[in-house]
Amino acid sequence: MTQIETYITGHKDQFVEDLKAWLRIPSISTAPEHNGDVLRAAEYAVEQLKQLGIKQAELIPTQGHPLVYGEWLQATGKPTLLIYGHYDVQPVDPIELWESAPFEPTIRNGNIYSRGAADDKGQVMLVLKALETLMSVNGGLPINVKVLLEGEEEAGGESIEHYIKTYPERLSCDAAFICDTHMPSTEIPALITGLRGIIYTEVEVHGARGDLHSGTYGGVAPNPLHALAIIISRLKDADGHIHIPGLFDNYQKPKHEEKEFWEQDPLHMHEAFLHEMGVSQLSGELEYPPLERVSSRPTLEVHGITGGFTGEGAKTVIPAVAKAKISLRLPPDLQLKSQEVFELFKKAVAEVAPTDVTVNVINLHGGEGVLVASDTQVMQAASAALEEVYGKSPVYLREGGSIPIAALFDEILNVPVVLMGFGLPDDNLHAPNEKYALSQFFNGIRTVVSFLQKLA
């Protein structure tokens, strides 16, 4: 057994305990009542960095939640890798569907269950434990490292965007590594070559001045909930087609090889989607292969609707106001900035809205998609590391989610990005019973150790 492997094997329990302690802190960045917890989670990360040997570790205050920053630059003549992750987590509702408390990490069947286990504390922790392993075994790191963690990834990521744009020189590096993606299975390592951008909006519909009784006013009253239904049904039809004029004006068809990969579906993702979702048919634009739909086609999804009465029983109120949270995922193929899409969306909403209501569209946050070249040196090092640990070379996949920071590293820092993560498709991200496979946690540590060694 190598010294590296000996160290990892000997510290398994400690690694898991350190992760558990972090997971216990409910760092929900969108909930102001958890601001103190978000700060505690950041402080915990600084402490971890210092303990593993990165003495220059600190909190960087922002307008929102602080950034965590640490650097170790003693590998003279070696490249510098910027490592990104996030320490904030999603809300936990519906809480009643969790089998164990979301902030009391519990191990069942080789998985650790907790909000944030996969997204993204588990993945960040495995990178920190890879650094700790290298530092402990070798007394230093094989390359220079800058670690940058944010606390607003689930809340729009404004602060880190501002920081990168304001101080790009402080983050100067040769490549960026983001550990916040997943692999198709424990047997199939993957590197991500594309991400969708996003806009997250709130559509607010106003009717009468106050709530109304449907007995008295039903027949002459505007109903903002009904108007929202009309708007939503006109923006996306039952066949999954999005009707936003201009959205596809710059659309560039994906490359032939990608199209072929999606059509052939060698990883049997069609069946996997059916299985994971527990459905008998897939939804959406049936004329495109499922893999293309989740990576290279835009989405328009309603995430929640408020207004009126939603308690137990019956209340015949016509609400004065109703709101819908609606997001769009934006594949880079659209060749539109998220702000441009927001403008198109806003215009489309105004056009399809019934005329008896007034509509206000708010841009809660946005982020750009990205396409990553697979032939850079840093991608080759990542590929070799994955092959070493998993015994086979990785597949190159697009992921349908959004990690706007990847586009920022690409555009502002102008360095190649590696998107290598160890999540699995059934990790229940953003849902009840989020989990992370412990085998992936430890193989992730091994892979990141090897990745850094190869970069040297």
Next chain:
Amino acid sequence: MTQIETYITGHKDQFVEDLKAWLRIPSISTAPEHNGDVLRAAEYAVEQLKQLGIKQAELIPTQGHPLVYGEWLQATGKPTLLIYGHYDVQPVDPIELWESAPFEPTIRNGNIYSRGAADDKGQVMLVLKALETLMSVNGGLPINVKVLLEGEEEAGGESIEHYIKTYPERLSCDAAFICDTHMPSTEIPALITGLRGIIYTEVEVHGARGDLHSGTYGGVAPNPLHALAIIISRLKDADGHIHIPGLFDNYQKPKHEEKEFWEQDPLHMHEAFLHEMGVSQLSGELEYPPLERVSSRPTLEVHGITGGFTGEGAKTVIPAVAKAKISLRLPPDLQLKSQEVFELFKKAVAEVAPTDVTVNVINLHGGEGVLVASDTQVMQAASAALEEVYGKSPVYLREGGSIPIAALFDEILNVPVVLMGFGLPDDNLHAPNEKYALSQFFNGIRTVVSFLQKLA
């Protein structure tokens, strides 16, 4: 000053205090946590009946909330009037829009503000105070009286329906009087000649087995919230037309005189609706006059939608389940029982639902509409009483709301019904800042005193 007027004037403060004490009890019948309060409100009514001289007053237990019953049958040879009202109230949300606490009755500008002030405790209390006045001044009532109050009017009214159908002989009477309607203004007394029926449903849409992340599954996942939007927009279009096959198959056009009244709109209800709702145009089926739309046309209204994420900020969840509360108001002109309409509705939902979701439609409650003849003796007595107090004869109007008990009295007890209430259009029924005008409270007492005297 008559003895009656002297008594009313001398007891104004006491009458209002007795009403306030009742209003302070949060008898929300749909909220199980308020079951104790509902019971307390019933007991309070029994106490009031006993104090005013109706010794035979009691609670009648039911499967749900108790009925309040009291009778005074010592007017030998005189007719018997069954008096109906309800002591339960609507929920109070959105609580933040109340200017004073909903269960701390507050008097501002001659109005008493409280949940239940108009619907229906204020109106029931004025009837009780009319009985008290007659009893105190004359030592008895001019006619025989049976008082029946329910605690489930806002929760479907099942218990009273069961009681009436099971024990119709106990409620035998010559006429029924329901004090739960309103007048166009303090200057225009009214008698109600029609009410709409109702069905109140919950449409439940199921997609995937669990909540999903829109980044990973957006493009292949069913979205129950989007499916609901499609369903709702297909059931009622932006022009207010309801698309439920069969709904109008038996539709009988209203009488020429009613149609003329609605078209002429002598009470300027069109302007009143605009003013009360604070809108610049009316919604709905523009080819029908507004008065016809709120009384003789059906409605389909969405009252609330649940599912997904509705907290602060952004969560990109595709929910596994979404639900909508949807009601229909059913004018008697449709000539369909509420249960028949529910079956048509259920079928229509199934037909318009997207095929990638499963849909379940639940009937939360239903009630029948009614048309009331204006030429009965009891209506003439009511008309004369209103003219005496308000100085002009009443208008005959339909009301768009639903008081299913009216249809039950009509069908089961087979007696003429009088729908005479003293609410006003801006009483904010079922909404924040519900109020009742004190001038209407006292004029209501005077009118009911006179009504009972004329019936003798």
